[in-house]
Amino acid sequence: MRQPRDAPAWLKHDKQVLRFYGFFQETVTERPDENARYRHVSIMFHMEDGTMSMNEPKVENSGIAQGSFLKRQKVWREDGLAYIGPDDLRVGSEITIFGRTIHISGCDRFTRWFFEQNGISLPPEEPMVEDEWHKTYKLRKSIEKGQKPLTKAQVEDAWIQKWGAKNLAKFMSGAPHVDMKFTQFALNERKVLRFKAFWDDHTPYGARMYFIIHYFLADNTVEINMAQCRNSGRDAYPMFMKRGPLSKTNQVLAVPGLLAAEGQIYYPQDFLVGASINVWGRKLVIYDCDDATQKFYKEYLDIDQRKGCIDVSEKPVTHLKLTPVPHTGVGREEDSLINCQMIQPKPPKVDLERLMLYHGEILRFECKMMNGEPEDELRRLVIAYYLADDEVAVFEVPVRNSGHMGGRFSEKRRMKNPDTGEYFKIGEAWLTFRSSVSSARISHAAELFASMFATKDLFVGQTVTIAAQPLQITRADEHCLQYLEAHPDEFPYASPVACARRLLPLAADPEVQDERGIEPERLKELAAKAGVSLIDHELVTLLRHFGVPPESEDQQPRIIGPHALECAG
Template identity: 35%
Template sequence: MQKMALPFLPGNTFTDPTKRKYHLSQSLGYKNGYALPARPTVGIGGEPLEVNQLSLAELDELNNKRPTLTYGQAKQPPPEDFIPAHVGFDKKVLKFDAFFQQTVHESQNEYYRVRPVSIFYYLEDDSISVIEPHIENSGMPQGKLIKRMRLPKNDQGDYWHWKDLNVDMNVDFYGKTFHITNCDKWTQEYMASEGIELNPPAPVPSDPYIESRKESAALRTYKTPSNFDKLRQFIELDGKVLRFYCVWDDRNRMFGEMRPYIIQYYLVDDTVEVREVHEANDGHDPFPLLLKRQKLPKNRDNVESSFPSVVMELSEHEIKDWYTPVDFSIGRTVYVYNRPFLIYDCDEFTKAYLYKKFNVKDFTPVEVKGRARNVPKMDLPPYNGFGSFEDSLQSCLSLVPQPPKKDFIKMLENDHKVLRFEAVMDSVKPEDKGRRFIISYRLADDMMTIFEPPVRNSGIISGKFLERTRVTKPGSLPNNAQFYGPQDLYIGATVVVFNHRFVITDADDYVLLYLEAHQQDFPGVQKTIESLRQRRDYKASTIQAPKSVKAAPMKIKRSPGDLQHLLGEVKSQLKKDNYTNFTSLTQAFLKYDKDRSGKIDVNEVKRVCHRQNLPIDDDLMNALVAELDVNKDGQIDHAEFMKFLTYY
């Protein structure tokens, strides 16, 4: 009691040596596992409390009591029990999902890492901890990055509070920036109850290295290869090409035009070729291809920006989207390296393939016509008469004349087939009267030759009158020439050959037989056939042929003096043969006297005549033997032989 009387000043205090306990009494009790507040019954060190043992509720009631004069103090509701923070917020934690990027140096496989973390905010004491979830085979330490503590917010001594946290924002913990992306449901409800509106969740970027690890660690799935492999594609589709007709309309540019092209798609290796279509005098160089055979990409510029296109060509690894047959159809515009090609038609094989493979049924061609061009008309000059008409025409059609094309099939079928006609010249000159000609018409090349047979003492040189050439009709134009044909060569027809007129008078029997068998090949030849038939009937009626007996001796009607003349010709031929081959007449006789009897049989003379190819008839042979065989014994002696060869 003495110590309580002393003032509490420095020097007046002292320690009680009997006091051994200095701990505070427990103010928190547990009942059935729940923490409940408990009022201490003793003071520090176990000393009894000398104050009134009133509860906090009673003390509050006494403090709030006000004196009234009428009906007394109204009873106030009991205040809520005081719950400390470590009791009210025990095990209540706010959880936020966040990530931070960590730069990776000296690695060619990765440049940075995206490391996800979980931020835990403990409401009990406003402490924060950052924990990174464990990732298998990550190669870096993971787990608790920042242990539980109050984290400073700035240099002024402020700490991070739950009111400073929100979704889709950055927070700095000890110089490392974390981006909050989301939170759990309890955190959303708590923040909403406190009047804080959270932002929408933000996406978490993927880690390239982790994704590559996942792909390598994922279970590999194997797909059974298709039966349609490259070998089968080559065997079944080799030589099968889809052909599309298209145009490139480039008229928007200066000097541009609409040009036709052909797109060919090779099914054997899925390659595309663009061929140019050239026309006569189109003004373009005769290059066959606009694009050589290759795989055609749909978009050549859709590649990675890091690809070194300056030094490397694009391959299938850079371009994944290529043109296939389904991308080609009538009416569609196909871009070939930024050039638009409008497909307006395709061939029959392409239509059948698209119908069978892709069930395409509409193959209506698209009408594509450019502006009509005024093509200058070429006027052919008149025929100058030099060479054939076809040769002169070739010099007008091209700068370097080409030989005219021939019908080889016609030449092979009609080789050595010639129609011969007899004609006379129709001229006002008296010396041309009675001149006979043979006109030969060659069926192989439709050319005519004219030959004049020799006539003794006529004063005119015979032989070829016209070389082999095609003869045009009078009045034929150079651009529409008309030539003589078998239908124009009838009996009585007049043929004008280079201003010389010939009248046909007769023809061979072969002409009539050939024209009757080939009437369909020569329109209008019926007139020629009728004239030839009438000529044949006329000759048959005027010439009465004697009745001939098979195997009978030939009988020729001779004029007076013919037999003596022919006999002199035979003697001259035999004499010429002997004088040419032998030196003396005796040697000639010994040649035919084989048995050296001094006589020659009459049959030897007949054999000599046959050996000399003398056309001796029976009456002529009898006259010859009668002149040699003077004795009429069938033998010719040496004297008779010498007389026969010496005198006529």
Template identity: 30%
Template structure:
């Protein structure tokens, strides 16, 4: 008795007393897979050899006794009440009834192949219909003849846990583009084990197939014997794993960018490395529409040449595209022709390598303030003044400007001396331009307008921008002291009045 060809079959033997005929019937069972019903028709059956000339009678049957009917061995396990009473009246001693052995095949079929688990496919379909995880893969087929590395795209459908793989065929590769590398289906983890034990994929368990928790960037998949590596995924897949599993999906390292070659702008050269058909760099349209303003500054060259020190320049900064233009103001009898000094363009910050892979840093709005030194067109310029709009713009964005400038640092609010920022080096003229007074973290810069013939005009814009940041209580104190210093209300104070010692004592 085995699970293959031999089976234990339960039958009923009918013996007719009127003519000693025998009939064997097997009860029919649903989905048994074997022909059942009448196995032996009603007839007289001869005894097995060597007594084949004789036939079976009622005295050849007994309980727990075997009979051979046409080369088939039957074991009598029990009988009904009429048969038992009849044989006892005939003087036959009946044996004890025996239990029929269980059929191993029927027992195997009655046991479930796996524990039944309810899987609500309809709910899964309604919740995740249209949601697909996308992974970028690589199949290394270099070990085979004429093999190469092929790029693949894996689609994992959350609605039914199926996987579809497409092959990315580059142009002029010499290979035909197949419709699919793998048709949409459930992907088993071990195809050899599944083929040997159970070729029917429907009878396999859920753990035998790849699920969303098994797919990670950097992991490997066994696609019917092919080793596929997951290299990257899209943004939706990253958000899905972050929200469901709390996993930050690793991304593949970016490809190295070749250094700048000097032709065109750095942005144009970078776009040519990203594709065969380069696209122009995208401009910030919202910035162009919202910040269509210009910041105007007055600057001089930071140089020791006496001729260049007297040249005045208008520096214009365009907020819409971060470009700078420089115009030189014409002066009579200066020997220098004014006009355009620097066309409108973006200016790089000094001290950067020309041929590098990273993009260069350019001057922005926080880099331009009164007193700053800029390198424009190979020359150093020191900003002296700014117009009213620029001062208001800088005052509204004081945090950005102060973070770039070094003139607003320390405890409280400090105003540094603006004489050196406005007119350059004052070492030949000690105590000529300004005197510093300190009282409760307040630095007051008092500049003389008509003292030095070399620097006839003070940096009024710088003074005003610094005075605007002084608190109200300090401004009231300054107005009171200036009113005492100018009793006639002339609008100017002589330098000698600040240089005398008695005048300084009230501020100390």
């Protein structure tokens, strides 16, 4: 069925509200013109869920917070046995809600029709009751709108209140009218002294606050406004002190309404730039004034206000750039960095030119573990460096009876060298070094490049740490050696000319000049004595270009020193 046969209350009485009008009496203290006031409310009973709410219409200048009087909720009866329902609301009756007794004086047309449909007849509407304040309020509003003229007594009271009984007696006796305040007002109307001041709030979470002080010469009153900057985080309340006389000392009366002795107020000679004033317990320091104020003090008081100006300009703020959070190790570091920089992250850009140029180029280095464990001495691993994306993978070569299975030792990914804290690279250090050295000095500077091998990552003889295991590179495959030798500018340890030039300090040694050649280990010892540190990869390069094969299996290959020195020359 589209509609149930017995509709529930929330469906049958949806959006149906019973509205009653009522009032309650409230005591008013410390008022000479009234001792009680009637407060009118609108009671709304929501039929769908049995909740009630009350609103009080707002009356201008009533002095009472009005509006929502009771939030929508279920209300218990005074006896506490059940909730208030429609049977408890009748015109002319009284109902107690949270300790307030409200007299119901009327209802709207829908409420009266609803009760008639249910066979209940409501009493007629009662007249609206008014207290003395409402009567006076209506009379005052009608007089303001010009609906009723002022009485003679009101006009006389207003005139006497304006001019004062003393001045009225002078006029009636024929004495001349002399009023110093009126004379000051006539001469100094619209003349205002403008000062700039600040207050250092030393309370917790306090800060320096700036103000604009206006001193009105017409009546010796002071007005203080706040000078807030944009996005200061404070509420937009421009008025700090309402216009009025500013006393030098203030006191709080213990008894309300008790008259206090008039204190000494501030005069223009008290507002000096560089000095401070007391504003209700706050020390305001005056640091500047405008040109008109400075001119006034110079002409009338012979005071130069510019001498006491205080520089309040703040030092330029140096914003520190926040460093990205450390990488957790999950995923790629580039992806995590973009997630910190963008709300809607984008995938990092890929160097397509490099990807297509070096696709399939893999440099493989054979290595062994150097952790000192006897069971790991026979293990052999291969480090694969992918030139297309600088990723590194490590595979273990199966060795019979080693006790370890071959296969993937470390998955393919971008790895950081724990010794340098940067990703594994090949050849980048030499390109940076070459761009900073002129081509005329490159041959001599190549000798100094030996000290930069510590920044290189992968070459024969280097020990790198991967997966917390120290791996010493023992050799490289033929494709890797050919690639490194094809790019001598990027890889100087694979350049035969650069390696031969490093032997120049050994040119006078007879063992190097021997035509039969010299063993690599002996050449490394002689170079170390001469102050030249040769690495294993340089020895491999010298053997590949200036070496002779061994005559027997027991002998080692030898490097022909004269040929290498001739190439270096």
